[in-house]
Amino acid sequence: MIDLYLDLPVWIQSALKGLIVIMVIIPIAGACSLAERKVSAWIQGRPGPNRATVPWVAWIPFFGKFLQRLGVFHLMADGAKFIFKEDVLPGHVNKFYYYLAPLVALVPALCTIVVVPFGAYFDAATETLQPVILANVDVGILAVFAIGSLSVYSLILAGWASNSKYPFLGGVRASAQLISYELSMTLSVIPVFLWVNAPGGNGTLSLFDVVQSQSQPGFLGGMWFVFLMPLCAFVFLVALFAETNRQPFDMPESEADLVGGFHTEYGEFKWSLFFVAEYAHMTIGSGVFVLLFLGGWNPLPWVPLAPLIAGLPIWLGGLIGIGVFLAKSLAFIFLFMWIRWTLPRFRYDQVMTIGWQKLLPLAIGNVIFYALAIAVIERS
Amino acid sequence: MSFKTVERKPLTFAERTYVPQILSGLKTTLRHMVKPKETLEYPETRPIIPDGYRGVPTLVKDPHGREKCVSCQLCEFVCPPKAIRIKPGEISAESDQAHVEKAPEEFDIDMLRCIYCGLCQEVCPEEAIWLQNVFSMSGYTREEMVNDKTRLYELGGTLPDDHFKWDKKKAAEEAGNAAH
Amino acid sequence: MIQPAQPELVTVTIDGKEIAVPKGTNVIEAARLAGTDVPHYCYHPKLSVAGNCRMCLIELGMPMADRATHEPIMDPETGKQKIGWIPHPQIGCATNVVPGMQVKTQSPMVKECREGVMEFLLINHPLDCPICDQAGECKLQEQATGYGRGYSRFIEQKNVKPKRAQLGPRVTLDDERCVLCSRCIRFCQEVAKDDVLGFVDRGSYSTLTCYPGKELKNNYSLNTVDICPVGALTSTDFRFKMRVWFLKQTNSIDTESSVGANTVVWSREGVIYRITPRRNDEVNDTWMADSGRILYKQVQADDRLHQSTVKGQPATLAAVIADAAKLAKAGHVAVVGSGRSSVEEQFLTKRLATTLETETFVVGQTGEGDGLLISADRNPNTRGALVTGLVADVPTAQLDALGAEIDAGRVKTIISVGEDLIAAGLTPAQLDKVALIILSAHGTSTTAVADVVIPTLTVFEKNGTFINQQFRLQKFAQAIPGLTSASNDLVVLDELIAAVGGEASEGDMKSLWKSMGAEIPVFANITYGNLPATGLLLDSSAWDNLNFPEGETLHFKPAAAEASA
CATH class of the missing domain: 3.40.50.740 (Rossmann fold)
Structure with missing residues (x-):
């Protein structure tokens, strides 16, 4: 099977890989919406969705009941509902942009996955670890930032095309917030790449190389960057929350003061696309954080993946790599939800103050500090 | 009006970073996540109805099976949303309850109107109408939501009686003035 | 238009208020003109005075005069003529006003009298207001709110008397409720001229009944139901049909004949339940014929026309x-x-x-x-x-x-x-x-x-x-x-x-x-x-x-x- 796959033309291979990734990401995004409801319920002392069931699944003893209690069928029911609901078009909207916005939301979210490695396998021929990735290009993190930022256009478009007050305010907030936090986010990863790009080597922004540099032998080499550069990780984490519009930074949506924010005028499938995009964004953001600071597919600090799977068949090794990475990402997504259902929303002025007056100086100081520190370490 | 100025304690550095508070908040929510759930899963498990609960109004019989309502229509009069409709009737002379003389011929409570205030129970001189522990009343049509006499007695059942005043009345009538 | 003759007026003082009333008025009517209600059961303005219920007890007084000289005796404190109050209460219904008469209707003694009368009346009165048709227009209920004790000191068995007795084709009698005011008896004697009702037995065993072999079946029998202050006499037609507090009253005219008796039509939600007479001293006093009371049935008669x-x-x-x-x-x-x-x-x-x-x-x-x-x-x-x-x-x-x-x-x-x-x-x-x-x-x-x-x-x-x-x-x-x-x-x-x-x-x-x-x-x-x-x-x-x-x-x-x- 593997051989058959490897014999195919490269573009078909890429298309197949792309399809598989989409087919994984979208269900994960969907599952996230269910997880969100379950986690919120558990935190609030409720069982959460647990009623919907499919007859012939319910007949399976124990397991059927378990799935029902888990609310899995609510997810299907929701999906079916979104697809079959009447497609309502408010009379006052700008039709073209109104329909464009949900698509614009989804496209960048799915595009960024191209440069994110989500696993690694051991290539016996070269005796090296190779990334499982759609496009192993050196621009890596730059591409993630560049494309990922485009998603804010969907919010602005949605807010503007809705031709109504609340969505418009939501869109304005989204753009301001994105600009504020994009800076800190970019600055926070500079020390990571300063460390990865040791003098003399090929300059790289590849996320695969970031993980590789966390898989070196020795105390410093095997240390995950979250321990090496905790402040970078913190700034990146805060900015990531702001970028993905999650609580406590979900200014664009902000039900309490903006009804539904940018998606007030949206319904049925178009509305769900925004949420698929948001969760896809969250998934990729979690992945990037895991790659940058949590050692990627390395199961534990100072325990690299490569020696563990060196003797295994290529597909098994690959699956283990992907598995470890997915587990870490999902745990991180859980953190997103956990925080969402713990913290209240900031006021908008607080968001701006934190972004510009607190986080940005901190990120700049952080860059200077690590630049100096790395220079000192490299020199010695 | 007097004012009292409350001194605000300045925030410490740790507080200003929000981080310790966020962490303690996360701890709280995590504790709740693993705690047993509070939710009562309604149709399967039923709530415990406290004494004196004001549920659906019903008509009751006394322990001897006598219909207590004598259709005095006070409940109909007092009912704020005018949910009660009674058509009074006479008990036939052949009945062994003939000494009560009066009983409702029709007794309708429109549950679409009822506000469960309990004034009917409070005003009833015969202790015949009781708001008992049925709290869920539903139907597909307006007609279904009107409880007629049969249904009201079905819902009400029998409640204990303290005085049996009508039985005493009947006994006195049978004994006549010779008894004293 | 015919002007009624101006009656001779008499000035009396009722509860300290001076009022001029026509000569021959009794104290109950005089008090009514003064705006004070004197409770009563047996007295009816259109019937003779019996004075047997004792509910209308009041205090009476007259200005004092020296027996020998007929000089007024003055009260040095107020500078007015002294009032000689009768030491025991008098019944208002059988006392006609005389000039200078003083009446107290609200004194402690009067109140105590009323409470005493009420307690005795309620001793044998059954507590069946919930099934009694008079409830809502019952004088006993009304006075019980003002002068009732609220609970009973009577621990013995109440009297047993006939219930649901048919006095005639249109009147049902519950003897236990009767307070023996005799209004119905006087009505039959004085107005209907059909003397069929009377009391038998004595004391608290007194019972209203028809003379043997007679029936209360004259065309004015339902007036006894109207004047019955309690629920003893009830209309067989209206019995248990509807509580009176639901009924809307509309003034109407009896269409039976050219007498044009004034009536009140009692209806609820578009349904007429009964017709009673309305007092008009120039036409029908407080009476009307039984036959006029069932005319409401023509509204829902089977032969009503519904289609042009x-x-x-x-x-x-x-x-x-x-x-x-x-x-x-x-x-x-x-x-x-x-x-x-x-x-x-x-x-x-x-x-x-x-x-x-x-x-x-x-x-x-x-x-x-x-x-x-x-x-x-x-x-x-x-x-x-x-x-x-x-x-x-x-x-x-x-x-x-x-x-x-x-x-x-x-x-x-x-x-x-x-x-x-x-x-x-x-x-x-x-x-x-x-x-x-x-x-x-x-x-x-x-x-x-x-x-x-x-x-x-x-x-x-x-x-x-x-x-x-x-x-x-x-x-x-x-x-x-x-x-x-x-x-x-x-x-x-x-x-x-x-x-x-x-x-x-x-x-x-x-x-x-x-x-x-x-x-x-x-x-x-x-x-x-x-x-x-x-x-x-x-x-x-x-x-x-x-x-x-x-x-x-x-x-x-x-x-x-x-x-x-």
């Missing part, structure tokens, strides 16, 4: 009116008015006849008068027909003149406003020769053969006025909404007048009475709204020489009898 028809085929009112107008315009029309129509309807009937330039006829309804509240003329509004000009003389029972006209072929169309022509003496053969337009609330043998039938309303469903045998203009008000399938007589008449080219009224009582006042001299300056509830006596001099069928009844003497007396 043309030759037996259902048609809309507009179509029916158009058809009737076509028939009427063809000429040779006779209009039959009715002594049962209101004055307003008779006025419009007359206007319709004037527009068509035809003759009008009215059917007389006579029966035997009972000398009390049912007169020989069974039309409630024969005087109205005279005043509005429908007829010039007292109408005869039969329409012989109209029959002759038909036979002579001079009448081709008859418009009848509420009269049954076959019952009025026209033969079916005669009716076959003419086109019939009938306005009627109920189906009759005439409506069965009529060409055009328009359903109308009963007296309970409309406003209007009647003129009784005294030429007293009395108004009745709409008690319940009219049948939606029937039309108001006034509306139908108006539309008919308009359809045949006459001048219709503006459709409201105010403007109708304006034109009536303008056209009929005795109605000048009368408006419907200003008519007093007890009626307005009209100037009857224009009709004094007519030969009315009425004999003597309560508060009415025929002109002939008066002249001979």
Whole structure:
């Protein structure tokens, strides 16, 4: 099977890989919406969705009941509902942009996955670890930032095309917030790449190389960057929350003061696309954080993946790599939800103050500090 | 009006970073996540109805099976949303309850109107109408939501009686003035 | 208009308030005039005084005078004449006022007396207000709120007396509830002149009953139910039908005869439950006949008409009116008015006849008068027909003149406003020769053969006025909404007048009475709204020489009898 796959033309291979990734990401995004409801319920002392069931699944003893209690069928029911609901078009909207916005939301979210490695396998021929990735290009993190930022256009478009007050305010907030936090986010990863790009080597922004540099032998080499550069990780984490519009930074949506924010005028499938995009964004953001600071597919600090799977068949090794990475990402997504259902929303002025007056100086100081520190370490 | 100025304690550095508070908040929510759930899963498990609960109004019989309502229509009069409709009737002379003389011929409570205030129970001189522990009343049509006499007695059942005043009345009538 | 003679006034002091009342008034009535209520059971303003309930006990006093010199004894403290209070209470009903009399109705002693009387009355009174029809209009209930103890000290067995006893065809008696006030007995003796009720046994065993072999079955028996202060006497018809506090009261007039007894119609949500008399000292005092109390049943009678028809085929009112107008315009029309129509309807009937330039006829309804509240003329509004000009003389029972006209072929169309022509003496053969337009609330043998039938309303469903045998203009008000399938007589008449080219009224009582006042001299300056509830006596001099069928009844003497007396 593997051989058959490897014999195919490269573009078909890429298309197949792309399809598989989409087919994984979208269900994960969907599952996230269910997880969100379950986690919120558990935190609030409720069982959460647990009623919907499919007859012939319910007949399976124990397991059927378990799935029902888990609310899995609510997810299907929701999906079916979104697809079959009447497609309502408010009379006052700008039709073209109104329909464009949900698509614009989804496209960048799915595009960024191209440069994110989500696993690694051991290539016996070269005796090296190779990334499982759609496009192993050196621009890596730059591409993630560049494309990922485009998603804010969907919010602005949605807010503007809705031709109504609340969505418009939501869109304005989204753009301001994105600009504020994009800076800190970019600055926070500079020390990571300063460390990865040791003098003399090929300059790289590849996320695969970031993980590789966390898989070196020795105390410093095997240390995950979250321990090496905790402040970078913190700034990146805060900015990531702001970028993905999650609580406590979900200014664009902000039900309490903006009804539904940018998606007030949206319904049925178009509305769900925004949420698929948001969760896809969250998934990729979690992945990037895991790659940058949590050692990627390395199961534990100072325990690299490569020696563990060196003797295994290529597909098994690959699956283990992907598995470890997915587990870490999902745990991180859980953190997103956990925080969402713990913290209240900031006021908008607080968001701006934190972004510009607190986080940005901190990120700049952080860059200077690590630049100096790395220079000192490299020199010695 | 007097004012009292409350001194605000300045925030410490740790507080200003929000981080310790966020962490303690996360701890709280995590504790709740693993705690047993509070939710009562309604149709399967039923709530415990406290004494004196004001549920659906019903008509009751006394322990001897006598219909207590004598259709005095006070409940109909007092009912704020005018949910009660009674058509009074006479008990036939052949009945062994003939000494009560009066009983409702029709007794309708429109549950679409009822506000469960309990004034009917409070005003009833015969202790015949009781708001008992049925709290869920539903139907597909307006007609279904009107409880007629049969249904009201079905819902009400029998409640204990303290005085049996009508039985005493009947006994006195049978004994006549010779008894004293 | 006849002015009552100015009675001699007597000044008394009631609870410190001086008031002038007519001589011969008793203390209860004097107190009522002073705005104070003296509770009572046995006293009734229209019956003799029995003084057996003892509820109306009051304190009496007279200004003191020296026995020997008859000099007033002055109180040095106040500078006024000293009052000598009678040390024990007196009953108010049997005490007539004298000048200078002092009355206390609110003193501690009076209150204690009332409480004592109430406690004794309640000893044997059953606690069955929930099933008692009097509840809500029960004097015992009312006084118990003011003077009741709230709980009973009586631990013995209550007396057992007959319950559900049938005193007559229309009256049911519950003896346990009776407080032995004897109002019913006095009514039967004094007003109905049918002495059938009395007490048997003694003390607390006293029991109201009929004399052996007799029944309370006179046509005034239900008045005993009205005057019974408690729930002992109940109407078999109204028994257990509806609590009185739900019933809306509307003033109306008894349509049985030309006496025009004032009534109250008790209805709830468009259903009439009973009719009781309304006090009018000039007409019916506080009484009315039993037969007038069941007239409400005509509202929901099986023979009510629900559909306007043309030759037996259902048609809309507009179509029916158009058809009737076509028939009427063809000429040779006779209009039959009715002594049962209101004055307003008779006025419009007359206007319709004037527009068509035809003759009008009215059917007389006579029966035997009972000398009390049912007169020989069974039309409630024969005087109205005279005043509005429908007829010039007292109408005869039969329409012989109209029959002759038909036979002579001079009448081709008859418009009848509420009269049954076959019952009025026209033969079916005669009716076959003419086109019939009938306005009627109920189906009759005439409506069965009529060409055009328009359903109308009963007296309970409309406003209007009647003129009784005294030429007293009395108004009745709409008690319940009219049948939606029937039309108001006034509306139908108006539309008919308009359809045949006459001048219709503006459709409201105010403007109708304006034109009536303008056209009929005795109605000048009368408006419907200003008519007093007890009626307005009209100037009857224009009709004094007519030969009315009425004999003597309560508060009415025929002109002939008066002249001979």
